[in-house]
Amino acid sequence: MDKVLIIDDNSSIVSALEILLSLHDLQPLCAITPQAGLQLLRENKDISLVIQDMNFTADTTSGEEGRELFFAIREISPDLPIILLTAWTQLEMAVELVRAGAADYLGKPWDDNKLISTINNLLELGELQKRQRASQQQAMNARSELREKFDLQSIIYRSDNMQKLLEMATQVAKSDVPVLITGPNGAGKEKIADIVQANSQVRDGPFIKVNVGALPEDLMEAELFGAEPGAYTGAGNKAREGRFEAADDGTLFLDEIGELSASGQVKLLRVLQTGEFQRLGSSQTRRVKVRVISATNSDLPKTIAEGSFRQDLFYRLNVIELRLPALCERPEDIAPLAMSFLREKGNSKKLSPQALTAMTRYQWPGNVRELQNVMQRASVLCQEDTIDEAVLALPEQPVAEKIDISFEPSRELLQQTLASCNGIIAQAARELGMSRQALYRRLEKHGISY
Ligand SMILES: Nc1ncnc2c1ncn2[C@@H]1O[C@H](COP(=O)(O)OP(=O)(O)OP(=O)(O)O)[C@@H](O)[C@H]1O
Numbered sequence: 001m002d003k004v005l006i007i008d009d010n011s012s013i014v015s016a017l018e019i020l021l022s023l024h025d026l027q028p029l030c031a032i033t034p035q036a037g038l039q040l041l042r043e044n045k046d047i048s049l050v051i052q053d054m055n056f057t058a059d060t061t062s063g064e065e066g067r068e069l070f071f072a073i074r075e076i077s078p079d080l081p082i083i084l085l086t087a088w089t090q091l092e093m094a095v096e097l098v099r100a101g102a103a104d105y106l107g108k109p110w111d112d113n114k115l116i117s118t119i120n121n122l123l124e125l126g127e128l129q130k131r132q133r134a135s136q137q138q139a140m141n142a143r144s145e146l147r148e149k150f151d152l153q154s155i156i157y158r159s160d161n162m163q164k165l166l167e168m169a170t171q172v173a174k175s176d177v178p179v180l181i182t183g184p185n186g187a188g189k190e191k192i193a194d195i196v197q198a199n200s201q202v203r204d205g206p207f208i209k210v211n212v213g214a215l216p217e218d219l220m221e222a223e224l225f226g227a228e229p230g231a232y233t234g235a236g237n238k239a240r241e242g243r244f245e246a247a248d249d250g251t252l253f254l255d256e257i258g259e260l261s262a263s264g265q266v267k268l269l270r271v272l273q274t275g276e277f278q279r280l281g282s283s284q285t286r287r288v289k290v291r292v293i294s295a296t297n298s299d300l301p302k303t304i305a306e307g308s309f310r311q312d313l314f315y316r317l318n319v320i321e322l323r324l325p326a327l328c329e330r331p332e333d334i335a336p337l338a339m340s341f342l343r344e345k346g347n348s349k350k351l352s353p354q355a356l357t358a359m360t361r362y363q364w365p366g367n368v369r370e371l372q373n374v375m376q377r378a379s380v381l382c383q384e385d386t387i388d389e390a391v392l393a394l395p396e397q398p399v400a401e402k403i404d405i406s407f408e409p410s411r412e413l414l415q416q417t418l419a420s421c422n423g424i425i426a427q428a429a430r431e432l433g434m435s436r437q438a439l440y441r442r443l444e445k446h447g448i449s450y
């Protein structure tokens with residue numbers, strides 16, 4: 001049974017409310033002064049809602065006492081739903097207080113049915129908020145636990161999908177199986193590779209990074225496997241150690257693996273299978289023990305179908321696949337990343353709510369790298385303390401991708417808007433042009449935690 005605290009100096013109002021609440025399966029607690037009410041509130045942590053009067057001294061009607069009480073309650077219990085019982089003269093003040101959140105008001109004399117339905121609405125809302133806080137708390141705990149246990153290379157994220165990805169990355173880091181990191185441009189694939197290496201058994205060994213797309217075919221093979229003097233045009237007259245040798249007992253990160261030549265693929269497959277390879281122009285077999293992490297933003301199954309990537313190599317490389325979502329698939333990460341890029345530039349500028357909303361709606365085709373660039377530009381260009389939408393100069397998106405909010409908002413839009421408003425329901429509701437209640441209903445319907 002929900003406990004409802006009634007604070008009113010008029011004893012006939014108190015007893016009327018007491019009876020009404022008892023009839024509706026609510027347990028009333030009563031106080032006739034603000035002090036007594038606050039005392040009860042401190043003693044009963046399980047009070048679910050407060051009904052309060054606005055005036056407590058016989059000759060006052062200003063509502064000031066009610067306002068003070070309201071904020072005193074908020075101080076003890078920031079999210080406790082409060083219903084203000086007001087005379088019509090205090091309507092303006094009531095409206096202002098209600099805007100501060102989790103509250104409603106009723107003019108005296110009240111309508112019993114209306115009061116009960118207001119109570120039920122607020123209780124439901126309070127319950128939802130409690131659940132939301134609990135799940136946020138849980139997510140936060142999971143994040144800090146991961147951060148304590150592993151070296152996360154100061155990666156910034158808040159989304160659940162990144163949490164899952166990082167849990168998997170840190171878990172597979174310890175084994176020596178090959179890891180393939182896939183994801184679009186600038187989404188942070190190299191950052192994930194750094195995390196896998198930093199938490200591996202060979203974190204103190206060499207960590208060699210090779211961008212496979214950066215060199216022509218035979219140079220790349222020499223780069224990876226080494227070469228004897230004169231092994232290829234321009235090889236020079238000195239033997240050359242390859243990156244595999246350099247990475248022995250450590251980690252080799254092969255970026256843009258989809259670019260590897262056909263013969264390079266054969267050699268790579270062999271090292272992965274046996275640890276053996278030969279330098280270009282040499283018949284001497286060498287052995288290494290190397291943890292291979294590879295990355296690609298191309299669709300390898302498609303390149304396999306087209307015949308330009310070996311399927312057997314693919315299966316070797318992606319024993320574990322870490323699939324990095326595009327930034328627009330994890331809108332919760334946008335604000336914390338943006339803030340961190342601003343702080344990195346050593347400035348204390350803030351983003352306006354409009355700027356945050358625009359950033360959440362933008363698709364970020366260049367992902368985190370693009371966000372980084374936008375924040376760098378904005379922090380240089382912006383003269384004010386607050387960075388506004390205009391300074392961001394985000395490119396126009398094709399009309400088809402623009403979100404039309406005159407329709408029923410999609411799950412994605414709800415999530416994006418909520419994230420851009422830092423989870424502030426009132427603000428998100430305003431953005432979406434709907435009431436808070438309407439927004440709660442939709443969040444519930446889509447099972448979005450908020
Ligand atoms: N979650 C994150 N937290 C902090 N910085 C990040 C994060 N993700 C990416 N970055 C930064 O964004 C930039 C791009 O990331 P990274 O180079 O890892 O992306 P990528 O997927 O390898 O890109 P490409 O496809 O171009 O190779 C880097 O400066 C990186 O440090």
Ligand SMILES: [Mg+2]
Pocket residue numbers: 189190255
């Ligand atoms: Mg990269």
